[in-house]
Amino acid sequence: MSELKKIGKKVDRTLASFRVNGAVHRIAVRPYDVLLDVLRETLGLTGTRRGCDMGTCGCCTVLIDGRPTLSCLTLALEAEGKSITTIEAVAGAEGLHPLQESWVETGASQCGFCTPGFIMTALAFVEEKGEPTEAEIREAISGNVCRCTGYVSIIEAVARAAADVARRKAAGTYVSPAAVAKEE
Ligand code: FES
Ligand code: FES
Numbered sequence: 001m002s003e004l005k006k007i008g009k010k011v012d013r014t015l016a017s018f019r020v021n022g023a024v025h026r027i028a029v030r031p032y033d034v035l036l037d038v039l040r041e042t043l044g045l046t047g048t049r050r051g052c053d054m055g056t057c058g059c060c061t062v063l064i065d066g067r068p069t070l071s072c073l074t075l076a077l078e079a080e081g082k083s084i085t086t087i088e089a090v091a092g093a094e095g096l097h098p099l100q101e102s103w104v105e106t107g108a109s110q111c112g113f114c115t116p117g118f119i120m121t122a123l124a125f126v127e128e129k130g131e132p133t134e135a136e137i138r139e140a141i142s143g144n145v146c147r148c149t150g151y152v153s154i155i156e157a158v159a160r161a162a163a164d165v166a167r168r169k170a171a172g173t174y175v176s177p178a179a180v181a182k183e184e
Contacts, residue, residue, distance in 0.1 A: 016080040020045070021089035029076045036060045036071040039086060047087035047116050051145070058144030059117040062086050066178045068121045070143075085178045087116035090123065092175050098164035099123060099157065108157040110148035118144045122158045127176055130166035132159065 013028035020043060027042055036053075039045045039062070051059030053072050060072040063085040090097045099119050102108070109115045118141060125132070125140040132140070137158045138151075146154060168174035 014077065016077060018076070018079060018084060019082065020084045021086060027076075031075070031077065033076045034072055035062070035069075035074040035076050035079050035084070038076045039071060039084075045086050045088055049113055049116055051113070051117070056145070057114070057117070058121060058141075059114055061117040061120040061144070063120055063124060063178050066124060068124050083178070085120075085123075087120060090119060090177045092177060094175065097123070097161075097177060098168070099126060099161040102157040102160040102164065106153045106157040106160065108149060108153040114144060114146045114148075118146070118154060122161065123177065126158065126162040126165045127178075129162055130169075132162050134159070137162075 011030045011032070013030050015026055015028050018025050018027060018038065020039070025043060027038060029038060036048060036050060039048050040050065048062055048071060049059035050072065051057035053060075055070050055073045058070070060070055061068050062071045063069065064074070064079055064082050066083075066085075091100060096104075097119075099122055103115065103119065108118075121141055121144050125137075129136060129140075134155060137155050141151075141154065141158065165174055
């Protein structure tokens, strides 16, 4: 808890604009509010999970201007005017994203708590790397923690999705969730 919260000092809020999954929201935020709270508490986007709340588990990962970012460590005001993509926007009009399909196919979710964070981290990665090695996948997801799966199925899911995204890109049929969120 911040010092200001502890001493109960009234802090002025700032009206800020946030583009989340393509929709623009004007929200009054305090200087110490973090993006995770704005997403979950103000906008009701609870797909982004609160795990450790201190930057070590990756559960709260979202994309900001296409880059995986820990929303528990990002001040809301830092994200003002940027394009934020959450797990809620990953499935498109054409159905599940290749990552979501591969997660289902490989059984990469057990309790599922970590899944949104892994998928948001992997999303930027599979859009960049067509045929990643296992070592590259391990490195890409090294900031995300899963207590259930042992990671083998997660690595397999990312590899399958990367190949699928590469195929769809080659065929000109791939639609990036982050690009859609930016344009809408
Ligand atoms: S909740 Fe943000 S890294 Fe764990
Ligand atoms: S599936 Fe349970 S923490 Fe990852």
